[in-house]
Amino acid sequence: MENQAQRSPKRRISKDHWTAIAFLIPSFILILVFVYGFIGWTGYVSLSNYNSLVPDFSFAGLKNYIYLFNDFRFQADLRNTVFFTILFIGLVIVLGMGLAILIDQKLKGESIFRNILLFPMALSFIVTGVVWQWLLNPSTGFNQFLSVFGIQPKWYTDTTILAGFEWGSIEFGLPVAIIAVVIAAVWQMTGFSLAMYLAGLRGIPEELREAARMDGASEFQVYLKVVLPMLMPITMSVVIIMAHISLKIFDLIYAMTGSGANFVTDVPGVYMFETTFRGNYYANGAAIAIIMLLLVAIFIVPYLWSSRKGDK
Template sequence: MDTRSRIQDLIPKLVLGPSFLIVLIFVYGFIAYTGILSFTDSKMLPSYGFIGLENYRKLWALPHWWRAITNLGIFASLYIIICTVIGLGLAILLDQKIRIEGFLRPIYLYPMALSFIVTGVAWKWFLDPGIGLENTMHQWGWESFAFNWIKDSKMAIYTVVIAAVWQSSGFVMAMFLAGLRGVDNEIIKAAQIDGASTGMIYRRIIIPLMRPVFLSAFVVLAHLAIKAYDLVIALTGGGPGQATELPATFMYSYTFTRNSMGIGASSAIIMLIMIFSIIIPYLYSEIRGGSK
């Protein structure tokens, strides 16, 4: 191999090397460091007194943590199901080759271009009974109208679901629309020749063929739900009380405001395990599918 060929082989490594090193240190290195802290007696500052699984025992004994896990179950299940249903419905609508598709598609996708902080603040204003929807309806003369979920400890978690669904449904729609446009037209034409209705074609042929898209949408939405933090902070601040507390907000509060870094680190590791439990089976199925 001549000098020129060696330089050409070396340039990509030199370009990618610093990025790889930064990711290795500041992503995987700090993940490992968090794992170490979860086994220590760290409080306000890192400490390296090894206490084994004590932080995990304390974590699972906290009612605050169980509230966060319960809220995550409610939020994640509704968020994933509703986003999937709405995203699929919008994708099927646009797949009908309607004239205003070019106008509707960016409208549906626009919320995903916003940060969760912006979404949270906007929906906080909209749902606030004093300045938002309820106040507007009262000014229009509908005095009996009431919508104070954001102030109700039993209903506040559903306002987080509403805001999250509004932001993510367009992205899920784009995933499903790409999947619909990728279905072989010859299969659809054959079904039409056999007399199958449009509804039956979608139910019996198209939607079953889109299983990989459903799986991808589930993985994306599930990991967004598990790590949800900024939307909750901007919309409800985790309140009222602990009504909208999620594992990510719990981890932040115990690490930085309650001076319990060891417990905060252990909650972060639990969240990481949740994400791995979703990602690893997905990667396994993709690798197994690609090897066939």
């Protein structure tokens, strides 16, 4: 009540309030210029003929976008992104939630397990890429164990497309090579969802589970009917955050495999980098960047919008 009185509309904006706003303004302007201004500029470049070292800002319409959507490499990138994103998010959620539930059982040594499963989060995607490149190298690494079972996967060098069908100029289906990259990415990021789910599980009062057990629910039902629904907001956050990481992924793939034969492990992030900074196709690179931004925005904008409303 006291607060409401102080926030009455008649209260004048104090001098201190203006000071507060003045302190925010530099950061806000930096964001306006460096984020929104530069995005606008990139959009402008993507509509130009700037495809060589010499700047050429003449208007090209959607030429660069049309080029990309007919481009073998970019079509492959979109396919790879779809499968990478689905597999990556699915595995990070299933493993993160499953392991969090196990760790939350008050077993001995839970902190040791937690620390081991979380540590890859502190590493760089570059380090992960450099190391997993060797672990999943077809002639070494895990294949030395798997040879006992008589299987020798080709990992990221495999050019097979599973369940493929013709789509544009590419074969659409699951590129087997992408699985190797997914494994490395899951190894690195599972800790993230694990930490989120652990925090979520701590927030579910034991009485709720106890009450369900009293009603005769089995342990499995308790998790399915009580715990899982309560973890739903966390799952939403994990999906959004993992989706935006996966849509803009670059370093891991660049360090681990590069684009691969027939672009089986290529992604828009790698294509954008190579075409812009190695090939000087600035307008094409800008168009790829804008498409990446739009893909990310599909996930992020509704998420930000809903949490902004929740703030009020």
